[in-house]
Amino acid sequence: MSQQPFSRPGAIDLSGLRNQPAAAPGAAAPGAEGSTGGAYSVVVDEQNFQGLLESSRTAPVVLVFHAPSRSPESSQMARDVETVVAEHEGRFLAGSVDIDAVPSIAQAMQIPQVPLMLVILDGQPVTQPIPGPAPIDSLRTMFTQLAQQLTAQGITGRHAPRSGAPSAEGEEPEADPRYAAAQDALGEGNIDLAVAEYQKLIDANPADTEAAAGLAMAKVLQRTQGVDLNAAREAAAQAPDDIDAQTLVADLDLLGGHVEDAFNRLVELVRRTAGDERNKARTHLIGLFDAVGNDDPRVIRGRQNLASALF
Known part of the structure; x- marks a missing residue:
């Protein structure tokens, strides 16, 4: 499909x-x-x-x-x-x-x-x-x-669980108030504020996996604001080992739903680079893993591929 x-x-x-x-x-x-x-x-x-x-x-x-x-x-x-x-x-x-x-x-x-x-x-x-x-x-x-x-697109609402009841009627559920400020900022297109609000949640509770995923995705949105997709791809094609060019296209791929393409691009970049450049590519890839979620099978495969590229 x-x-x-x-x-x-x-x-x-x-x-x-x-x-x-x-x-x-x-x-x-x-x-x-x-x-x-x-x-x-x-x-x-x-x-x-x-x-x-x-x-x-x-x-x-x-x-x-x-x-x-x-x-x-x-x-x-x-x-x-x-x-x-x-x-x-x-x-x-x-x-x-x-x-x-x-x-x-x-x-x-x-x-x-x-x-x-x-x-x-x-x-x-x-x-x-x-x-x-x-x-x-x-x-x-x-x-x-x-x-x-x-x-x-800043659409972050959630349905309340229905406890198995097969009915679509009732009051509209409210979103989790912990994430309201960050989600409102996303809805208003204020990506910088969303990043700041998610960061506050992480600072208060580093184990908050939903806030971590929200922060990672908000940072992807922050890095890609106003970016011309075609220009970014052309720049990456002309400079295959340029860390900034390659990580930017990986961000754009992730937002476009091409998750495995984004992961594979950065895994290969890790494989080809060394030192600070390799560490920068690895860190960026881990951030994309966080944005997608550690339980996603593509993330699991991506982590395996990253380990292979590193060792």
Whole structure:
């Protein structure tokens, strides 16, 4: 599965779906085949669809359209999406839509096939429809890249856990207040202030891994402000051993979702350099590992490759 671009302008207006008539009782029962009913998942029906759209004002909602009776693999993908979404602890909320149980939603959104995913933010799609099926590792890669793009655009809200309750209704959850100042700064485009706020959190609690990841990503944004991508790539191509040129392109690759390209570029730079230059490239790469997260399989591979390049 290829990654879809995350773009807010020009999204399709879904406001007309908010006035769908109520479904008949039992039309889409909780615990349907495509849903595990987890803390960050919900079975979608016509009654809770409006609430789901409202939830997307806090953080993205991922709608997965499936048909258990006709396409068992589509329901497996819906379950896999819920698993991966849960790993992001509120960055996304998974909505499982059985198109046989709620055909009106699928028809209104012109769903051509199953399985199919849509990422919704502020009540509107922000990616092109993403077809499946897809292996769970591909889904993990896609959601990690989407999360990075969200952070890069200052979209840092999180859904509150639903304790397994399959309902999209209720009050809008609040973001963790510890990160509010840094997240507000990102949302306002004040990257320097965001870096300062995240640094305060790290100074107060060096074990705060979420603040560490936020600081690392904010520093990537800080270093790439106003940079011309094409000019940066040309400069790096002309000076393959220039530390500043290569680390800048690695930052740009990371923001663009090309995580492994960023890691590989710097691993090879470490391999080719020595002394202070090697240490500078190594330190920069470790910062990118922090931005992505130490549990990400690409980071694990990147650390292994770095160790090989060093020794």
